[in-house]
Amino acid sequence: MPYDVKVLRSHFPALTQGAAHFDGPGGSQVPDAVGEAMSATITAAIANRGRVTAAERFADEVVLGARAAMADLLGADPGGxxxxxxxxxxxxxxxxxxxxxxxxxxxxxxxxxxxxxxxxxxxxxxxxxxxxxxxxxxxxxxxxxxxxxxxxxxxxxxxxxxxxxxxxxxxxxxxxxxxxxxxxxxxxxxxxxxxxxxxxxxxxxxxxxxxxxxxxxxxxxxxxxxxxxxxxxxxxxxxxxxxxxxxxxxxxxxxxGTLPYEMLAGTTAAVDFLAGLGTLVDPDYLKPADRRAALLSSMGKAQAYEDALRADLEKELAALPGVTLRSRATHRTPTLLMTFDGRDAANAQRFLADRGVNAPSGSFYALEASRWMGLGDAGGLRVGLAPYSDRDDCDRLVSGLREFLAAG
Structure with a gap:
């Protein structure tokens, strides 16, 4: 089944607010299933982990479920x-x-x-x-x-x-x-x-x-x-x-200390959601028969989708006058850092934000890297694609940057 970003986006309540989000490297938007799992857990009868009461058993199951989910995502041992x-x-x-x-x-x-x-x-x-x-x-x-x-x-x-x-x-x-x-x-x-x-x-x-x-x-x-x-x-x-x-x-x-059970329930839901990327039209997407296999397949689809979108976006950004792209490695995530001739990246961030495009500026705690590249502590404007990014988001970004550069 092809990767259907339109169906995927329908599961993200935050996207209905209208912003184009390129701030995923700092924290992604969250699908409905994650919020629902967290709410259901924090409002359920729950206690410290144990095997005596139903509340204790529920807490234990949440923790063990989250360990199993993360083990499937990472190809790891749940006991580690x-x-x-x-x-x-x-x-x-x-x-x-x-x-x-x-x-x-x-x-x-x-x-x-x-x-x-x-x-x-x-x-x-x-x-x-x-x-x-x-x-x-x-x-x-x-x-x-x-x-x-x-x-x-x-x-x-x-x-x-x-x-x-x-x-x-x-x-x-x-x-x-x-x-x-x-x-x-x-x-x-x-x-x-x-x-x-x-x-x-x-x-x-x-x-x-x-x-x-x-x-x-x-x-x-x-x-x-x-x-x-x-x-x-x-x-x-x-x-x-x-x-x-x-x-x-x-x-x-x-x-x-005591683990945050609602966070762990949300983590399991996020992993289950990732396992269904590209197959979200299936009502059973949260229950794959083999979650690890589903994750390898779905994350591979997401990677191919993001890389293709990044390649097109990168060409358009590189063609803008006065823009220097700093992300050049052969193998890289769909993450682009750019600087502007004679212009402050922080000003570009504010200009885009006024137009509903969220692309942050800075060094993003990669201070040594930013300084090593000669960008000091200011860094640049970072554009990060996510599984829910689409062509319209990219068009809005390029259009906004074109306006910013023309404004002088």
């Missing part, structure tokens, strides 16, 4: 799915936990391409124990992060390498599997930020070679929370800080 408030908080927690295994003089590799949430937690954790941070640089002209730029930094003292699966600023998708091979060859652990990547492509954590993979459901049509995937065996080897009476079980030992 950890939930947290955000990707940032999970990464800080794991940085502190892993740092307990480091010694002064040990080394941690981070990249200039990454969002600061996959840089600063490692920098601070390394500093606290006397470990050394080593920086992998990307090509500021092409946006590429070659495997060699990571490999040359690896030594017998390397304990962990942190790399993004896709840049939230310019969309670059490094060769994660190849980087994983050299990282593991050096005997180090590999921590992958999949926040931006997960929204745009099928994911298989095992094929990637990630020891830890983090993502955020609110970037792929879900609610605001964070998810980490790892192997239960690896999680068993680590001991995070936790309350004395809280569970020693994995993955529960990594989850601080």
């Amino acid at each position: 799915i950890v939930f947290g408030r955000s990707m940032t908080s999970l990464t800080f927690d794991f940085a502190r936990t892993l740092a307990k295994t480091w010694a002064p003089g040990d080394e941690v590799v981070v990249t200039r391409l990454d969002h600061d949430a996959n840089i600063r937690p490692w920098v601070l954790a390394a500093k606290a124990v006397g470990a050394v941070i080593r920086w992998a640089e990307f090509d500021p002209g092409t946006g590429e992060l070659p495997v060699e730029n990571v490999e040359r930094l690896l030594t017998a003292r390397t304990r962990l390498v942190a790399v993004t699966a896709a840049s939230n600023l310019i969309g670059t998708e490094p060769d994660i599997a190849a980087i994983a091979a050299v990282v593991h060859g050096a005997g180090a652990l590999f921590f992958v930020d999949g926040v931006h990547f997960t929204a745009h492509a099928p994911v298989d954590v095992a094929d990637m070679g990630a020891d830890f993979y983090v993502c955020s459901p609110y970037k792929f049509l879900g609610p605001h929370c964070g998810v980490l995937a790892s192997s239960p065996e690896l999680l068993e080897r680590l001991q995070p800080d936790k309350l004395l009476p809280s569970s020693e079980q994995v993955p529960e030992r990594y989850e601080l």
